[in-house]
Amino acid sequence: MYQTILKDFDIRMLMDSGQVFRIAPCGEDCYTVTAGDHFVCLRCAGHQDAGCGKDGAFVEFSCTEEEFLSFWHNYFDLSLDYGAIKETVDPEDAFLQAAVAYGSGIRILRQDLWETIISFLISQNNNITRIRRSIEALCAKFGEKLDTDGHSLSFPEDRPFTGASFYSFPTPEAIAAGGLDGLQELGLGYRDKYILAMAKRCSGAPGQEFLASLEQADYDGAQAILMGEFGIGRKVADCICLYGLHHIGAFPVDTHVKQILASFYPDGFPFRRYEGFAGIIQQYMFYYKLSLPASAAGKKTGKPKNAKKKAG
DNA sequence: GGTCAGGTCCTAT
DNA sequence: ATAGGACCTGAC
Numbered sequence A: 001m002y003q004t005i006l007k008d009f010d011i012r013m014l015m016d017s018g019q020v021f022r023i024a025p026c027g028e029d030c031y032t033v034t035a036g037d038h039f040v041c042l043r044c045a046g047h048q049d050a051g052c053g054k055d056g057a058f059v060e061f062s063c064t065e066e067e068f069l070s071f072w073h074n075y076f077d078l079s080l081d082y083g084a085i086k087e088t089v090d091p092e093d094a095f096l097q098a099a100v101a102y103g104s105g106i107r108i109l110r111q112d113l114w115e116t117i118i119s120f121l122i123s124q125n126n127n128i129t130r131i132r133r134s135i136e137a138l139c140a141k142f143g144e145k146l147d148t149d150g151h152s153l154s155f156p157e158d159r160p161f162t163g164a165s166f167y168s169f170p171t172p173e174a175i176a177a178g179g180l181d182g183l184q185e186l187g188l189g190y191r192d193k194y195i196l197a198m199a200k201r202c203s204g205a206p207g208q209e210f211l212a213s214l215e216q217a218d219y220d221g222a223q224a225i226l227m228g229e230f231g232i233g234r235k236v237a238d239c240i241c242l243y244g245l246h247h248i249g250a251f252p253v254d255t256h257v258k259q260i261l262a263s264f265y266p267d268g269f270p271f272r273r274y275e276g277f278a279g280i281i282q283q284y285m286f287y288y289k290l291s292l293p294a295s296a297a298g299k300k301t302g303k304p305k306n307a308k309k310k311a312g
Numbered sequence B: 001g002g003t004c005a006g007g008t009c010c011t012a013t
Numbered sequence C: 001a002t003a004g005g006a007c008c009t010g011a012c
Helices: A011-015 A065-075 A082-087 A094-102 A113-123 A128-142 A172-182 A189-201 A204-216 A219-227 A234-244 A255-264 A278-291
Strands: A002-006 A023-025 A030-035 A038-045 A057-061
Touching (some): A002 A065, A011 A030, A011 A038, A057 A065, A094 A278, A113 A234, A172 A189, A189 A204, A204 A219, A219 A234, A255 A278
Antiparallel strands (some): A023 A030
């Protein structure tokens, strides 16, 4: 058990921010986080009010201090001052001011590259509920079951893990070995072939070399490499750059962000002002947008996306 | 029952 | 280079 006070940190907001799919509630103010083959349970006292203010939030981690310092501190990007980022927001920009206030506990997590690649391959043309389901199913099928006993002991009165199992994110080799058949019934749909190709790409020593080359590239270089891979376009490449490589200048434009830009920035978004960290700004925008009624954010209605015909 | 979801690929201009 | 349609699937 490790206890600390964290500023600009709200685990529930992180869970719902769309950048990560393996955080889950497990009781009152209690959340599990599974990343790679790491597992921890967090409890945040009174995060609704005090959670992200200047005084910070009281947070309990179910792991040791060593595990916190060697892994989770980096994972949650706790060295970066997000308060300073928020202060760069244009005071005249009502939308962004509201977004930053609403998502005050958001950060850009430093997720594992391989896990991020697969997660955002799955995310394309998909919804967050199903993305979570598919990733959990993938981990349960090809990952290793994690031992969480030591962690549940930290929360004896909550018994948070009764009946729940947690699995490591599978290796490229494990997924590749299963073939296309192994990816059936995970709810992946047509993305299965992208996953398999990427699992093969990242397997073995050449795979490690490929991942290392991405780690070493700058944002433009990494984006270019990623966009050359099967199933990865600009948007997914930007998500991988932002969440898996921590290039915080990457600015993924998805259907939600597109609607925001069209509705609230018809004359263009001030990218210059947020040069080098626009990805963080994007995350506040995205999370806030999810909370708005569909009509408020310029969602198109009534127009079919495609006129599909059925044969036969 | 159609639309939509943190898009990309493929084909036709 | 750019535009338009097809595409797995399930929650709403």
